[in-house]
Amino acid sequence: MNASHMISRRTVLRGLGTAMALPWLEAMGPLTSWATAAEGGAVAPNRMAFIYVPNGINMADWTPKEEGTNYEMPTILKHLEKHRSEMLVLTGLTADKARANGDGGGDHARALSAFLTGCQPKKTDGNEIRAGVSVDQVAASRIGDQTRLPSLELGCEAGAMAGNCDSGYSCVYSSTMAWKSATQPLPKEVDPKLVFERMFSSSGDENRAKRDAARKSVLDFVRDDASQLTQSLGSYDRRKLDEYFTSVREIEQRIDRAKNMPTIDVPEGVAKPSGIPKDYAEHLRLMADLLVLAFQTDMTRVSTFVMANEGSNKSYPFIGVSEGHHELSHHGNEQAKKDKIRQINEFHVQQLAYLIDRLKSVPEAGGTLLDHCMIAYGSGNSDGNAHNHDDLPVLLFGKGGGTIQTGRHIKYAKETPLNNLWLSMLERMDVRLPSLGDSTGHLPGLTA
Known part of the structure; x- marks a missing residue:
């Protein structure tokens, strides 16, 4: 952008004593310089969560040989044996938009960003990022007004939101699963x-009503100033500013909705976390506890949980694996490396088993919380060594309010879009769409 059209990074919109800081815009200069600057119903609602693990799976130790109900649990899945009756093993599903499709390298970035969107991410390491709306955010946009939080985005590995992380793809693609819009x-x-704190900070706050009453729409006060600023911005900045204003408006609307909702107190015996645990397993389980708490209190009905970023090279010395995960995933068919990948896969599945245990332990509507959930677990990579995105490792837990028959291994035809599953899950959230991303229809066989 021409220097004569640059605006200060300290620019704010002002009106009637209100000042609103702006998000970073192209017109503020390079991002690097910015960064260095200073009950009552009889039917319980359905919930959906999407849990992601990176770098693929050692598929030989994952995929059951038999279909139907009497399949033998493969090595990695043995930790889920006690949850057999609450789970589906789904094989044959494909994330086609995680493939290159003419864009060259970058399978890790595409794997995560296409996992819930079914859209080809734009190859860029700049700010012109583009993917698609993810299934969780489609649900949140339709049912999010029924809960305090439209959705909850969780993870256990921080990731950059800019820079080149995978063969010319922005780091945001490798670390983000939820997309509110194609560019957000x-x-x-x-x-x-x-x-x-996001879930419970307002509980029992005597000043809450006074504080919320003072929060008249900030956007109303700054509209004229914003209109003048918009005229001097490029198309990209205008879009980002509009997204920013929309997000602020949604927060204000959520505050208004909260006034008419009963206060959600912290359940007895639940302690506030002190921060990020040093132990990775404890970190994963603490996040799992918070996810369960969010569903249990109906704080939200939609969540995503990234156990580790796509392409993560985290080591697992606590289970005897000192090498990095990504490094090992390029095993070159060496059995010793494949064995260590299996160990990492088993560790992740053990944490998944903990989450399912917790969901099953919460009674609800004559059953359990899990009965009214759909918990999808998987990866956008199949074999990390081959970087293939067909025959993905996918599990589905919960009965979706009685709409899913669990306890089976279902094998689908090759190239069946993963988004067919997401479309079917949306329908069980009373969100009906003709298509989602690259879906070709609903996924058959989820009910008897």
Whole structure:
């Protein structure tokens, strides 16, 4: 942008004593310089959560040989044996938009960003990012007004929101699963303390009503100033500013909705987290506890949970794996490396089993909280060594309010879009769409 059209990074919109800081815009200069600057119903609602693990799976130790109900649990899935009756193993699903499709390298970035969108992410390491609306945000846009939080984005590995992380793809693609719009990724929160405060900070606050009453729409006060600023911005900045204003408006509307909702107190015996645990397993389980708490209190009905970023090279010395995960995923068919990948896969599945245990332990509407959930678990990569995106490792837990028959291994035809599953899950949230991303229809066989 021409220097004569640059605006200060300290620019604010002002009106009637109100000052609103702006998000970073192209017109403020390079991002690097910016960064260095200073009950009552009889039917319980359905919930949906999407849990992601990176770098693919050692598929030989994941995929059951038999279909139907009497399949033998493969090595990695043995930790889920006690949850067999509450789960579906789904094989044959494909994330086609995680493939290159003419864009060259970058399978890790595409794997995560296409996992819930079914859209080809634009190859860029700049600010012209583009993917698609993710299934969780489609649900949040339709049912989010029924809960305090439209959705909850969780993770256990921080990630950059800019820069080149994978063969010319922005780091945002490798670290973000939820996309509110094609150009608006929703960053995950990795600090359990901050998640807890977001969920319960207003509970029991005597000043809350006074504070909310003073929060008349900030946008109303600054509209004229914003209109003048918009005229001097480029198309990209105008879009980002509009997204920013929309987000602020949604927060204000959520405050208004909260006035008519009963206060949600912290359940007895639940302690506020002190921060990010040093132990990775404890971190994962603490986030799982918060997800369960959010569903249990009906704080939200939609969540995403990224256990580790796509392409993560995290090591797992606590289970005897000192090498980095991504490094090992390029195993070159060496059995010793494949064995260590299996160990990492088993560790993640053990944390998943903990989450399912917790959901099953909460009684609800004559059953359990899990009965009224759909918990999808998987990866946008199949074999990390081959970087293939077909025959993905996908599990689905919960009965979706009685709409899903669990306890089976279902094998689908090759190239069946993963988004067919997401479309079917949306329908069970009373969100009906003709299509989503690259879907070709609803996924058959989820009910008997």
